[in-house]
Amino acid sequence: MSKLILHEYAQSGNCYKIRLTAAHVGVAIERRDYDIMAGATRSPAFLASVNPNGRIPVLQIGDDFLPESGAACLYLADGSPLIPHDRFDRADMLHWMFWEQYNHEPNIATLRFWHAFVGEDRLSDLQRVQVPAKQAAGAAALALMDAHLAKTPFLAAGRFSVADIALYAYTHVADEGGFALRQYPAVTAWLARVAAQPNHIPM
């Protein structure tokens, strides 16, 4: 495999997903940190050479750049036991990963960012007015996971996959966004199962 460089912000759950996948498949990645609070991913150099979308994470593979955490995790896990062999199970893993980016991350990760990194006092009016809807949608996402995980030990195919890595990243720090994980016992039991996997690394 070509040399791997992760363009990242260490406290981002999306970046952590990629490091956690790399740890599970046993590949080394070099880390390059950007101060997103200071706009480092919106600089002309970053936009021109790393990601025109102005966001981290980006996984650099040799001279190629791969944005989007889900794509980077699936690249790293390609051919490994982290991806189910069965066609439906593999698609079901992808379902949870798309669901995370649409229903979970924009609510739970965004509220964590606003609450723990930006600060309540510095929110814009547009951000502030969206807080209640994001609280409700984030709680609904955790409740949906809880109902599912009450029936199965892992999200897809009944065993540990990239879907668990993708959902673990922001779920295990949901308290930082104002959510009470203790209200979701099947989720907290699953978080412990994920953290107990061999080769697990903390954020």
Added chain:
Amino acid sequence: MSKLILHEYAQSGNCYKIRLTAAHVGVAIERRDYDIMAGATRSPAFLASVNPNGRIPVLQIGDDFLPESGAACLYLADGSPLIPHDRFDRADMLHWMFWEQYNHEPNIATLRFWHAFVGEDRLSDLQRVQVPAKQAAGAAALALMDAHLAKTPFLAAGRFSVADIALYAYTHVADEGGFALRQYPAVTAWLARVAAQPNHIPM
């Protein structure tokens, strides 16, 4: 393959992506329509038996249910030429699909839904206040696509893939959300290339 049933709303671009993928791989799907404006996907029966997330599309495969349009498209296209063989190209296709769900759909599809289906007069205050930010983010998404498609005929791997299907769905009706596609010449040329593919079907 087991019998396929698409639980859908015909005017949804997310549902169209799945029908378009099925047309390209030549598999028949039965269609079951839900009146989302009347809350048909929030009924207890739908939540219990089709999708606890209360959303369409869901691809039913025999007795299994697969939510999330991207997962359903990738399930149908599995093993077909719509998925690049090369490891990086395949991940790059996924990057565009995740990008679509995070950066494109919540802006362009949502404004189309609010504008053409809900109606300006019926928007809630919370929806109304988000319109300018979604207009800006949607225009940025189209500009990013335009810059990319000025350099390559298709989004990933230089050839037609599931990424093109996923982005075509809401891009080709972006005017219905108040965007002016004529401002993005590389996008409009790409839309014509996608629509000219053998087995293409309209929404």
